[in-house]
Amino acid sequence: MKIKSYIGALALLLVLSLLAACGSDTNGSNNNGTGSDGKSGKETTLTFWHHYSTASPEEKTLTEQLIPQFEAANPGIKVKAVAYPWDQLHKKLQIGGSSNDLPDVARLDIIWVPEFQKQGLLVALDEKFADFDETAKGLLEGPLSTGKIGDHYYGLPLNTNTKVLFWNKAMLEGSGLSKAPETTEEFFTAIAQIKAQSGKAWGFGEPALQGWNILPWIWSNGGDVLSPAMDTAQGYLNSPATVDILTKLRAAAQAGQIAGFKPGDVPVTEGHAQGSYAMMAEGPWAFAQFESQFPDFKAGTAYFPRGSAGSIQVLGGEDLGIFSKENGEESWKFVKFLTSEAAQVSMGKVGQIPVNLKAMENSEIKNIAYFAPFLEQLKTSKARPPVAAWPQIDTVINDTMSSIFMTDRDIKSELDQAAAKIDELLKQ
Amino acid sequence: MNKKGGLAGYLFAAPGFLFFSFFLLYPLLRNFLFSFYDFKLTNLNDKTFTGFANYLHVFQDSVFWLSLRNIIIYGVISVPGQMILGFLVAYALYQNRKGTTVFRVFYFLPVITSWVVASLIFKFVFTDQGLLNYIITDTLHLTDSTISWLSDPMKALLVISFLGIWKGVGWVMVIYLAALQGVPKEMYEAASLDGCNGWQKIRYITLPAVRSTTLFIQLMLIIGAFNVFTSVYLVTNGGPMHETEVMLTWMYQKAFTEYDLGYASALSYVFAVLIAGLTFIQFRLNKRD
Numbered sequence: 001m002k003i004k005s006y007i008g009a010l011a012l013l014l015v016l017s018l019l020a021a022c023g024s025d026t027n028g029s030n031n032n033g034t035g036s037d038g039k040s041g042k043e044t045t046l047t048f049w050h051h052y053s054t055a056s057p058e059e060k061t062l063t064e065q066l067i068p069q070f071e072a073a074n075p076g077i078k079v080k081a082v083a084y085p086w087d088q089l090h091k092k093l094q095i096g097g098s099s100n101d102l103p104d105v106a107r108l109d110i111i112w113v114p115e116f117q118k119q120g121l122l123v124a125l126d127e128k129f130a131d132f133d134e135t136a137k138g139l140l141e142g143p144l145s146t147g148k149i150g151d152h153y154y155g156l157p158l159n160t161n162t163k164v165l166f167w168n169k170a171m172l173e174g175s176g177l178s179k180a181p182e183t184t185e186e187f188f189t190a191i192a193q194i195k196a197q198s199g200k201a202w203g204f205g206e207p208a209l210q211g212w213n214i215l216p217w218i219w220s221n222g223g224d225v226l227s228p229a230m231d232t233a234q235g236y237l238n239s240p241a242t243v244d245i246l247t248k249l250r251a252a253a254q255a256g257q258i259a260g261f262k263p264g265d266v267p268v269t270e271g272h273a274q275g276s277y278a279m280m281a282e283g284p285w286a287f288a289q290f291e292s293q294f295p296d297f298k299a300g301t302a303y304f305p306r307g308s309a310g311s312i313q314v315l316g317g318e319d320l321g322i323f324s325k326e327n328g329e330e331s332w333k334f335v336k337f338l339t340s341e342a343a344q345v346s347m348g349k350v351g352q353i354p355v356n357l358k359a360m361e362n363s364e365i366k367n368i369a370y371f372a373p374f375l376e377q378l379k380t381s382k383a384r385p386p387v388a389a390w391p392q393i394d395t396v397i398n399d400t401m402s403s404i405f406m407t408d409r410d411i412k413s414e415l416d417q418a419a420a421k422i423d424e425l426l427k428q
Numbered sequence: 429m430n431k432k433g434g435l436a437g438y439l440f441a442a443p444g445f446l447f448f449s450f451f452l453l454y455p456l457l458r459n460f461l462f463s464f465y466d467f468k469l470t471n472l473n474d475k476t477f478t479g480f481a482n483y484l485h486v487f488q489d490s491v492f493w494l495s496l497r498n499i500i501i502y503g504v505i506s507v508p509g510q511m512i513l514g515f516l517v518a519y520a521l522y523q524n525r526k527g528t529t530v531f532r533v534f535y536f537l538p539v540i541t542s543w544v545v546a547s548l549i550f551k552f553v554f555t556d557q558g559l560l561n562y563i564i565t566d567t568l569h570l571t572d573s574t575i576s577w578l579s580d581p582m583k584a585l586l587v588i589s590f591l592g593i594w595k596g597v598g599w600v601m602v603i604y605l606a607a608l609q610g611v612p613k614e615m616y617e618a619a620s621l622d623g624c625n626g627w628q629k630i631r632y633i634t635l636p637a638v639r640s641t642t643l644f645i646q647l648m649l650i651i652g653a654f655n656v657f658t659s660v661y662l663v664t665n666g667g668p669m670h671e672t673e674v675m676l677t678w679m680y681q682k683a684f685t686e687y688d689l690g691y692a693s694a695l696s697y698v699f700a701v702l703i704a705g706l707t708f709i710q711f712r713l714n715k716r717d
Contacts (some may be wrong), residue, residue: 091684094468094469094470094687095469095687097470098469098470098471098472098473099472180431199572200574234536259556262576262579262668263578263579263584263664263665263668264551264554264555264556264558264576264577264578264579265555265556265579266555266557288645388440399669400665402668402669403669406579406668406669407669
């Protein structure tokens, strides 16, 4: 019975999506209708999709402070902000692309921009808006480049982030360590020492095995996923440098020095504050979590352990993309507003690292002590390859790393297979 | 008269039939058609007919075989588990002695507990630093190292099967309770006079008397086992490395994470045929008995 209703649900969904597709036409004509009515009082409502967690300080600042400010400064434009979890937002946009149900503006993870650009969903900002260059000049260059594909810009950076090494002082001192490890070698010695000292704890917690988690290790050791031209993984993902670091990490995981990615493992951020993981690599949002859940915990931060190629962490962050065909100008106004100094300072105070140059120099932002290590680490951070197939490539990486870390299979041959699969994806 | 009655009959049947056609038959047929297309949720306008490619792909897919293996393991553990425990509980509680109602309620509580709540609680109990490991290592000192219940596929399947048993025993009990009321008391009295012990009474009187109920329960539980979804989805989500994937979680993954609707449709038809075949075999075997 369940299977039938399941199939039924699936098909119903399809029928509904067909209906929705028909419905969007009528919506279009409705809009025109309001347009002609609009002589009396023209009002545009912009839809803004984002993935700030519901009821988080960031979401509250957005909906209670910034949007009212924007609406007051721009009479006639209303903004309807809709929050989705990160992965749901990605799905909504993917499906929305084919059923024509898209927001005017969305906050996009920087790794999604190439994908949606390839599908032809995003507006080329520098082509459409005359004052693009002027706006872009005031923003940080690294994050700005994440919106550029080919010769055009399809996103404007909203915020940036990276991860640094967090270390639990009490746990490290308990194992005879006075400071966080600075190099990869020191790191492996330290986690072995911690394990020997406190059998039930782990030296390092890694919550997952995706590119976001594994690439910093590979990059810092001189390996990579793709060639500089981003046309092959062959010779990069399966290079000796990659094999070398993964061999060391797997040995550490098998010795019980690294955990966190297996089902049933202690959650990493909570575990770090509570003494299960002596170290972890996390973003600035960890501070917000400590503040609300473990106010007594004092987090220590340091550079991510340096390998032969340096201390290279992964660049994170979000861009604003415009999907709107009808409300382009209004959307652009909203995008410019969110990247303005005032808005960026407001969001900075609730933990979002600004990309507006003036906001970064603002004394209120400079006073936020915990931004400092991230701003330092950002100088050497690297972006995941901006290719349209990245989400699928990331799945391959996750599957490969799972089989490397949870079985005894040969690392080189697992990576060879992954490189072949990724090359397939790059060809599509 | 006859003709008129006929028309009324059709009219009475029409709402139900229309409902059935629109919400079941049409989707089923449509789904069948989709299974022959390369059809993605991200690109609804672009369908290409690929013949049996999706079906071929299903049989070459290692995760499909894994999910089939897992469903069999789940069935082999949870179906007899629920039936044996359910019968024993029913047998202990079917006479209206003092206090039996309280126990009946307790055994039935898991049945009305939400699958989501039960799954999350099981997950909480079985995580590495969960309640069970705490009891095993810190209270009972049985072992020093924590047991990774959820990252070892076989242990994880065991946990999920155990959840299935915990959740289902109450339902089996209720069905058996009803059936046991129908077994004539005189037969037990006669058996006592003939010097039968308790086990012999169960073996030669109770079990044969509730045989048709047993067959019914068995059939429902096997179909139920093939449909396990919520517990797997919430406890392991098919991981690690798809090792605990079952049919429905794999189908869900294909349809709603990878958006491969054509493939998921083919998968659903393969599973439907499997369940139908199994049910048919069961009916046959039971008839022969």
